[in-house]
Every structure is written in C-alpha cells, then in structure tokens.
Amino acid sequence: MIQKEVSLSNEFKTQTTKAITSIIIFAFVYLLTFFLAIGLTVLCVYGAISLVAAHPRFFTLALGVGLASIGFLVLFFLLKFLFKKNKKDRGHLLEIKKVDQPHLFEMIDEIVNEVGTQFPKKVYLSHEVNASVFYDSNFWSMILPVKKNLMIGLGLVNCISRNELKAILSHEFGHFSQKTMKVGSFVYNVNQIIHNMLYENESYDKMIQSWANASGYFTVFVIIAVKIVEGIQWLLKLMYEFVNKNYLGLSREMEFHADEIAANVTGNEPLENSLLRMNLSDYSFNSVLSFYEGKIEQCLKSKNVFLDQWFVLNFISKEDNIEIKNRLPNVTIEELNKFNKSKLVIKDQWASHPSTEDRVERLKKLNLKKTTNNDQLANEIFQNLNALQEKLTDILFSNVMYSKEPDFTTHENFKIEFKEKFLENTFPKIFNQYYDNKSPIQFEVSNVSLSNNQIHFRNLFSDEKVNLVYQSIALQNDIATINQISNNGLKLKTFDYDGKKYSKKEGAKLSISLKKELETINEEIEQNDKQIFQYFLNAESDNSGEITKLEKLYKNLLEFDNYYDEKISVYNELMSKLDFINYNTPFDKIKTNFVNIKPLENKLKASIKELLEQNKYNNNLKLEVKECFNSFTEKELKYFLGERYIDENLEILFTSLNNYYFLLSEGFLINKRELLNYQASLIKE
Structure with a gap:
C-alpha cells in the first residue's frame, strides 16, 4: 500500500507537533479563563449577598443585582457558542452513487485499494473548479471517528485528462489516509468558538444593552463586564493567530504529502500538468460566470456553463499562444510565471496551501514516471454527462434573482458575444x-x-x-x-x-x-x-x-489620468470615514459622523453628475446602475433614524460608491483603448 511506502517528512512531524501543542494551549487558556469567570461569578454573587445582608434596602438590592450580573454576563459570553447551531449548506452539491457512475466509482475503488485508505462516506458533484475532502465537523467529531466525504467539481473535470483526474483523486485520498485530518477538525471548532466570541455578538450586545437600560444602577456594572469581555477578546485574537499559524504550517505539509501519494499512483506528470492548468481553468469558469452576471438584467442564463467554460478555455489558450496537447492547454511553469519578475521570497504563514511553483518543484524532484494513456478526457468517464452538467448549471443559477422567468442563451450566441466582448476589452x-x-x-x-x-x-x-x-x-x-x-x-x-x-x-x-x-x-x-x-x-x-489626432488622444488619456487621481480621492476618503458602520458605535457618534461626511457626500454627487453628463463614459452603464445613481444624486438620503441604520439608503450609498469607482476606472480604459486602437490602425494602414 502506497500509504505505508510514503514516509512522513521531519517537517511534517514537526508541524504536527506544533499544531497539536497550540490546540492544547488554547484549551488550557480557555478553561483557565472559564474557571476564572466562574470564580468571578461566585465572588460577585457573594459580594452582592453580603451587601444586601449588611444594608437591606432597595438601593443596595439594586446594586447587589448589578454586581452579581458582572460574573453572569462574562460567564454567558464564554458559553454562548454552545447555543449556536451550525448547519452546513449542501444545496449546491449533487450526490452520486455507484449505480449512476460505475466507471468513476471503479476508479475510486482502484485508488482506495492502491493508497490503502477508506472509501468515502458519500461522493458529491459540484460546479466548482476544485476537488476536496470534507466531513461534518462538530463537537463530537473531535472525539468520535467520522467518515469523510469526497467532492468533485465538474468545472475541474471539464479541464483535465482522465489520468489527471486519477492523480487529483489520489491526492484527495492521500488526505483520507492522514490521521492529522483530525487536527483540522479541532482547529475548525476552535475557530468557530473564537469567531463566535469575536464577531457574532449582535444578540449578546442587545441583551447587555437592555440590561443596562433596565436601571441606572446596572449601567456601571455592565461597563465593567464589557471591559472584561474586551480583555478576553484581545486574548482570543492572540490565540487565533497562534493556533492558525501553527495549523496552516501543518496544512501545507499535508498538501506536499498528499501530492507524493498521488505521484506514486500516477507518476508526477499528471498532477503537475493539472496544477499548472488550474489558474487557467478557474479563470475560464469565472469568465463565464462574469458574462452571465451581465445578463441578469436581460433575464438570460446558460443551459450548460461547462460547454461555455470549455470554449473559453480553448479561446484564451489560442489568444495567449498556449500549446494544445491531447486536446488540453499545456501550460508550462514559464508561462505561469511569464510576468512575475519578483526576486523576493517570503514564507506566507497564512497560506493553507503551498504555491503551485513549490508543489511542482517538489513533484519534479520525486521524478516518478509511469506509462499511461493521457489522451482520454476526464469528462468521458461520466455517464449522461450533458444531463449532469445541465443539472448542476440549473442549481448554480437557482440562487440568482431575476425579474421574470429567465430564458436560455444558446451556446453559439455565447461564443459570438464572449469573443466580441473579450476582444473589445483587450x-x-x-x-x-x-x-x-x-x-x-x-x-x-x-x-x-x-x-x-x-x-x-x-x-x-x-x-x-x-x-x-x-x-x-x-x-x-x-x-x-x-x-x-x-x-x-x-x-x-x-x-x-x-x-x-x-x-x-x-x-x-x-x-x-x-x-x-x-x-x-x-x-x-x-x-x-x-x-x-x-x-x-x-x-x-x-x-x-x-499630426493632431494622435496628440489629442495622448492628451485626453493623460488629462483623464490626472482627473482620475483627483476624483478617486473622494471615493477613498468617504470609504474611510464610513468605516465606523462596521463597528459598535454610540448613537450620538453615529449621527455626528453622518453630519461630518455630508460635504464629502455632496462632492461625490457632483462628481457622479459630471461623469454622467459625458456620454462617452456612461453609454454602457446598466439601467439599474443609472437608477441607483439617480436615487443617490437627486434625493437627500438619511442613513440613521432614532436608534437604527436605514439599510436601504445605506445600500444606495455604497452601491453608488462602488459604481462610481467602476465608472472612473472604465473612463480611463476607454481613453486608453481609443489611443491604442488608433495607433494599431496606423500600423494596419
């Protein structure tokens, strides 16, 4: 079995020790904080009882209740994550069984036996340009053995050979064989706990605010509890960084180890080729999604995004002069780094995966060669492929909000429009x-x-x-x-x-x-x-x-460049001054902040009107963007009333800001394209 043949590196063992140690330290810190909170609660309750017993009157009773609440508020803060329900959304996944896809499951059986690991609990398909291992991670998964699931993205399958699919699945089953996957479950739950206490405090904040408003006697005690909670949050941020940096180091080593297992199954070349093509595959799929995002207003969608992706993959490869080998783009490491001239190398401690370059370099050093037939595309292993692709396309578009029942764009129309738009924007x-x-x-x-x-x-x-x-x-x-x-x-x-x-x-x-x-x-x-x-x-x-037109186009571009620098400063300053919305801010301060940004808001309105008056820059704007601009520039919008934000008006403000940024950027590109297209026309002439 390959699992036993591939030994763990010293670095893998070191990172495993670090990750496990960091989790143990977090558990110790959390439990220490928890027991201190219990001690604080007991102390506060004892103090409250003593105060009331010594001076039994309403005033001391109110102070006693307030004093006792300090401990309970802190204790509840430390335990509130237990009441949060974590429901994993699998609506974008499509479960398949052996009876549906016998050839795929036959391949999985081969890999499982060769690697020496367990068959997945369930196999899912998704639209993604990815394949992954996952399992239901909850409190009990840290203690009990849990079977893992396999997810295969058809966006990935669409861009690889059959042998590359086998290599990628062997990599994923390499993860199945890693006992350190259990460490990931611990880290996941640690992160859930920390995230809950750092960022999911809306209901908790409302509760303590209500408690403080119940009586003036309680306010000072709530302030003390909040200060203690802030101290705990500061400690949690340090622990988050400590735990995750150590786990991510292990995660990168797990990727290298799984790569080595895959190379032992198929040789190193299939995994290398798929890794080098991954960015192009992902870019092709996202280009298709971006195209259909622009069709939402027209209520048009794709019947099969994977057919569209295949066209884009080949079209872009041809545009970039990438060799097609066995019907797939053969991306080399030189092409991957064609425009990366950086000589700086630093270790990214927050990366969960090593870089593609590092993974390819490690695979090449293994130098494991196996004779296989690479001609067959991975898609050809699936039965009823077109039906599967259309079903996942339908699931993908099911969350898009259309104003009416959408129609389908034909694949031929997609090819024509995509090509025209691509050439227009290059x-x-x-x-x-x-x-x-x-x-x-x-x-x-x-x-x-x-x-x-x-x-x-x-x-x-x-x-x-x-x-x-x-x-x-x-x-x-x-x-x-x-x-x-x-x-x-x-x-x-x-x-x-x-x-x-x-x-x-x-x-x-x-x-x-x-x-x-x-x-x-x-x-x-x-x-x-x-x-x-x-x-x-x-x-x-x-x-x-x-000799005037060229000079005029140059001047237009350079003038707009200066104009862009001037106008973008309004965007940057306003975004910076609106940052308070993301934090808990006193009501009076919120009102003052909105008064202070009014001059900047008026500057933004004037700049938007100025740009909209120039047809050159707004001809391609969608109707919904123009309507949003009109709502923003023609009305005096209020963003805060009483004790709440007016969300619909804030949405108009931020959408207008984002569209303003887009309009400025597009304006610069229009001037640049005009100049370059004119220069190109001079060459053609």
Missing part, C-alpha cells in the same frame, strides 16, 4: 502585452516632433521592452513589501531576495539599492514611450498628413 495584440499593465508615461507631447531617425516597431515592443515593464512592477511591489518588513508591518525576521538571505535590519539598505535600480529601469521605459510616440507621429504623418 488591447491590440501587436503591442505584445506592453500596455496590459501600464499606460503611456506622462510627458509633454507637444515637445516631441517628427524624427528622421529610423525607429523599428519590433524594437519598441520587443520581449526585452515588455520585460522592463514587468521588472518595474515587480521592483515596486518588492520595495513596498521590504519596507513593510523593515517597519514591522510584516512580522518577519528574515527574507530571501535574489537567492540571498537578508535580516529585517538589512531591508532598509536593500530597499535603497532597489530604488536606484527601479529609477534606471523607469528611465528606459520613459525613453521607449517617447520613441513610441515619435514612431506613431511619423506613421500618422506618412499616411494621413495629420
């Missing part, structure tokens, strides 16, 4: 993705004149020039991260840069040297941008005799 391919994550650098275009020097188009948009752009982006991000480390924004003692280890203290010096490197690269990019402008000036003059 920049011309002749620029070699030079502009995908940058815009022309600002300079005084009127100072650039026609040139007699020969400038070659291919040199301006060569891979070397594109690399400069992504080196600049990577350096900016790396410098920002290193500065965070140096200023204790990220709690790291060391990090690696370009293969060399640095301490936190050395970060500031490294940052200075990287800034100089960034300046040199940005100067090269600026010089290239000026040559690009000069090249198109020459092209425009040669073809049309006009």
Whole structure:
C-alpha cells in the first residue's frame, strides 16, 4: 500500500507537533479563563449577598443585582457558542452513487485499494473548479471517528485528462489516509468558538444593552463586564493567530504529502500538468460566470456553463499562444510565471496551501514516471454527462434573482458575444502585452516632433521592452513589501531576495539599492514611450498628413489620468470615514459622523453628475446602475433614524460608491483603448 511506502517528512512531524501543542494551549487558556469567570461569578454573587445582608434596602438590592450580573454576563459570553447551531449548506452539491457512475466509482475503488485508505462516506458533484475532502465537523467529531466525504467539481473535470483526474483523486485520498485530518477538525471548532466570541455578538450586545437600560444602577456594572469581555477578546485574537499559524504550517505539509501519494499512483506528470492548468481553468469558469452576471438584467442564463467554460478555455489558450496537447492547454511553469519578475521570497504563514511553483518543484524532484494513456478526457468517464452538467448549471443559477422567468442563451450566441466582448476589452495584440499593465508615461507631447531617425516597431515592443515593464512592477511591489518588513508591518525576521538571505535590519539598505535600480529601469521605459510616440507621429504623418489626432488622444488619456487621481480621492476618503458602520458605535457618534461626511457626500454627487453628463463614459452603464445613481444624486438620503441604520439608503450609498469607482476606472480604459486602437490602425494602414 502506497500509504505505508510514503514516509512522513521531519517537517511534517514537526508541524504536527506544533499544531497539536497550540490546540492544547488554547484549551488550557480557555478553561483557565472559564474557571476564572466562574470564580468571578461566585465572588460577585457573594459580594452582592453580603451587601444586601449588611444594608437591606432597595438601593443596595439594586446594586447587589448589578454586581452579581458582572460574573453572569462574562460567564454567558464564554458559553454562548454552545447555543449556536451550525448547519452546513449542501444545496449546491449533487450526490452520486455507484449505480449512476460505475466507471468513476471503479476508479475510486482502484485508488482506495492502491493508497490503502477508506472509501468515502458519500461522493458529491459540484460546479466548482476544485476537488476536496470534507466531513461534518462538530463537537463530537473531535472525539468520535467520522467518515469523510469526497467532492468533485465538474468545472475541474471539464479541464483535465482522465489520468489527471486519477492523480487529483489520489491526492484527495492521500488526505483520507492522514490521521492529522483530525487536527483540522479541532482547529475548525476552535475557530468557530473564537469567531463566535469575536464577531457574532449582535444578540449578546442587545441583551447587555437592555440590561443596562433596565436601571441606572446596572449601567456601571455592565461597563465593567464589557471591559472584561474586551480583555478576553484581545486574548482570543492572540490565540487565533497562534493556533492558525501553527495549523496552516501543518496544512501545507499535508498538501506536499498528499501530492507524493498521488505521484506514486500516477507518476508526477499528471498532477503537475493539472496544477499548472488550474489558474487557467478557474479563470475560464469565472469568465463565464462574469458574462452571465451581465445578463441578469436581460433575464438570460446558460443551459450548460461547462460547454461555455470549455470554449473559453480553448479561446484564451489560442489568444495567449498556449500549446494544445491531447486536446488540453499545456501550460508550462514559464508561462505561469511569464510576468512575475519578483526576486523576493517570503514564507506566507497564512497560506493553507503551498504555491503551485513549490508543489511542482517538489513533484519534479520525486521524478516518478509511469506509462499511461493521457489522451482520454476526464469528462468521458461520466455517464449522461450533458444531463449532469445541465443539472448542476440549473442549481448554480437557482440562487440568482431575476425579474421574470429567465430564458436560455444558446451556446453559439455565447461564443459570438464572449469573443466580441473579450476582444473589445483587450488591447491590440501587436503591442505584445506592453500596455496590459501600464499606460503611456506622462510627458509633454507637444515637445516631441517628427524624427528622421529610423525607429523599428519590433524594437519598441520587443520581449526585452515588455520585460522592463514587468521588472518595474515587480521592483515596486518588492520595495513596498521590504519596507513593510523593515517597519514591522510584516512580522518577519528574515527574507530571501535574489537567492540571498537578508535580516529585517538589512531591508532598509536593500530597499535603497532597489530604488536606484527601479529609477534606471523607469528611465528606459520613459525613453521607449517617447520613441513610441515619435514612431506613431511619423506613421500618422506618412499616411494621413495629420499630426493632431494622435496628440489629442495622448492628451485626453493623460488629462483623464490626472482627473482620475483627483476624483478617486473622494471615493477613498468617504470609504474611510464610513468605516465606523462596521463597528459598535454610540448613537450620538453615529449621527455626528453622518453630519461630518455630508460635504464629502455632496462632492461625490457632483462628481457622479459630471461623469454622467459625458456620454462617452456612461453609454454602457446598466439601467439599474443609472437608477441607483439617480436615487443617490437627486434625493437627500438619511442613513440613521432614532436608534437604527436605514439599510436601504445605506445600500444606495455604497452601491453608488462602488459604481462610481467602476465608472472612473472604465473612463480611463476607454481613453486608453481609443489611443491604442488608433495607433494599431496606423500600423494596419
């Protein structure tokens, strides 16, 4: 059995010890806090009885009840998670049995026997681009053995070969064989307890507020109880970080271990290939969902999102020049990291999975080769596939609110519309993705004149020039991260840069040297941008005799860039000042805050009206967005009345803010596309 052949690494054992130790420490801290709360309750009750016995009158009776309530309020806070019901939603899942899918269950049987683990309790299908192991996690699952369930996403199956499906399922059954899955159950329940006490306090807050309002005598005691609860919450935040950091370290090692089990079943290549294709598969599926989100207003939906996903997967692969091998995109590690030029390496302590690069690197080191037939698609293992896909599509769209009974968009119409929209929202391919994550650098275009020097188009948009752009982006991000480390924004003692280890203290010096490197690269990019402008000036003059349109489009873009910076500041400031809504805030303070943001709100209204007056930027706005803008700009909305927020008006405010942000971003892209499409037309001419 492979389970016995694959030994646990020393790192796996170390992380297991750390995770279990952290859970034991949490249990000790919680129980200590609980017993102290019991002691506090006994002490408060004793004090209350003594006070009333010494001075039996109404005044002391009220004070006694208030004093006794301190302990009970704190004790109830520590126990209230026991009264919360955790119901797992499985409405998006479709259970299947052996009689329905004999070939799939035959594969599962093979893997179970080869790995040496248990058959799943239940097998489910979902629409997701994922496969996972899960079980009902509750208090008893921490003590009693619980059988695990297997979930297979058809969005994943749609993009892999049969052998890759076997590798992925072998990975999941690798988890079935891990006794450390039980640790996950403990951590899940610890997190449920902590989350309940930190963030699910609405009914508790109402209860203590009602108690405080019952009598002026109780108020001071409620304040004391609240301060004690705040202290407990501070301690819980520390424990949450401590427990989860240690468990996530184990979780990453569990992934590596499950990968090794899968590699022993199928060889390392099938799992490698599926991992490298995962981002593209996920992006394809989300692109389909995004397309149909835009069709909600027209009451249109898909009959089969998986057919649509398959088209998008292949269309995008063709657009990005990704090789198709055995009917599937063959994504390489180089293509995965094509635009990632960062040389900074830091361990993400909050990641539950290792990076794709790390997993692929580990798999390659195993170098386990097995001869298999990779030609068959994973979809072909399923019986009545189309019916299954349509059923899960129907489940997926069942939660969407339509204004009337929706109609279906045909797959052919989807292909035509998606392609048109995709090409409309991408920049011309002749620029070699030079502009995908940058815009022309600002300079005084009127100072650039026609040139007699020969400038070659291919040199301006060569891979070397594109690399400069992504080196600049990577350096900016790396410098920002290193500065965070140096200023204790990220709690790291060391990090690696370009293969060399640095301490936190050395970060500031490294940052200075990287800034100089960034300046040199940005100067090269600026010089290239000026040559690009000069090249198109020459092209425009040669073809049309006009030199004004190009200059005008450049100026439009650069002016809107400055306009964007000015207008987005209203959005940022207002969002920041509205942050108090997310916290418990005294009623008087809430009213004062809304009065204080009124000038900013009026600025936002004026900016929205200004943008809406320009048809260029609002032609593509949905009717519901325009209606929301009108409700916001034309009415004086109140957001708080008496002792409650007016939710419908707050929704109008935040929806308007989000749509304003979108409108500004779209306005910039419109100007950028106009310029680049015009430049491309000059080349075509």
